[in-house]
Amino acid sequence: MYEGLGVAAGAGLAVGAYAYASLWPGSRIFGAAITAPARSGELALTFDDGPNATWTPRLIDVLARHEARATFFLLGKRAAAQPELVRRIATAGHTIGNHSWSHPNLSRTRSSRVREELRQTSETLQQITGAPVKFFRPPFGARRPAVFRIARDLGMEPVLWNAMTSDWSEPSADRIAEHLMKKIDGLERRGRAANIVLHDGGHRDAAANREPSVKAAGLLLERYARSHRFVTLDAWI
Ligand SMILES: [Zn+2]
Numbered sequence: 001m002y003e004g005l006g007v008a009a010g011a012g013l014a015v016g017a018y019a020y021a022s023l024w025p026g027s028r029i030f031g032a033a034i035t036a037p038a039r040s041g042e043l044a045l046t047f048d049d050g051p052n053a054t055w056t057p058r059l060i061d062v063l064a065r066h067e068a069r070a071t072f073f074l075l076g077k078r079a080a081a082q083p084e085l086v087r088r089i090a091t092a093g094h095t096i097g098n099h100s101w102s103h104p105n106l107s108r109t110r111s112s113r114v115r116e117e118l119r120q121t122s123e124t125l126q127q128i129t130g131a132p133v134k135f136f137r138p139p140f141g142a143r144r145p146a147v148f149r150i151a152r153d154l155g156m157e158p159v160l161w162n163a164m165t166s167d168w169s170e171p172s173a174d175r176i177a178e179h180l181m182k183k184i185d186g187l188e189r190r191g192r193a194a195n196i197v198l199h200d201g202g203h204r205d206a207a208a209n210r211e212p213s214v215k216a217a218g219l220l221l222e223r224y225a226r227s228h229r230f231v232t233l234d235a236w237i
Pocket of ligand 1: 048049099140
């Protein structure tokens with residue numbers, strides 16, 4: 001099923017364990033990636049698959065209303081087509097990360113192409129904003145050892161997450177927020193910060209409706225405004 005199975009067998013990992021580890025966050029088999037630190041009171045809102053001409057500006061407004069900063073993992077090809085929007089994210093004080101050029105499943109992509117996907121994206125983002133890109137989140141959370149190695153080679157820290165729900169297929173902002181609050185509160189009880197994923201774009205369909213995700217972000221900002229600090233990934237390195 002995966003190109004990397006030979007490598008897994010060589011490393012003495014069961015095939016099942018490898019398939020699991022390559023697709024699920026929280027697994028540390030492939031070396032440390034940033035999820036969230038073991039301290040409570042901090043939330044990182046992160047948004048994947050943008051920039052999106054409709055939803056990213058609305059999200060920037062919602063964040064501005066709450067004076068909160070977030071991290072945006074952008075697709076290189078969408079960023080290249082909308083440099084003004086990328087600059088707007090950066091100017092608003094948010095952190096910009098690399099989410100690959102075209103959103104392939106990197107656990108099934110050969111290393112030379114992985115490198116190209118990541119390098120081209122970082123280069124494009126840096127050209128637009130003038131700042132180096134320090135964070136990388138693999139599409140689908142899929143990775144194998146080479147993917148993280150390549151990301152680090154290119155000067156980036158790999159980032160996963162610990163609070164996600166299927167906001168891309170959920171029509172109700174309330175439901176999305178409710179699911180995430182449950183996860184955030186569970187992490188809080190265990191003394192852990194939350195690294196929250198929402199989507200302000202669609203990696204397949206740029207016209208996907210992300211209104212529920214944007215609204216859910218607003219609900220989280222309201223609910224945790226007094227009790228928590230909203231941080232970008234920069235606070236966790
Ligand atoms: Zn994605």
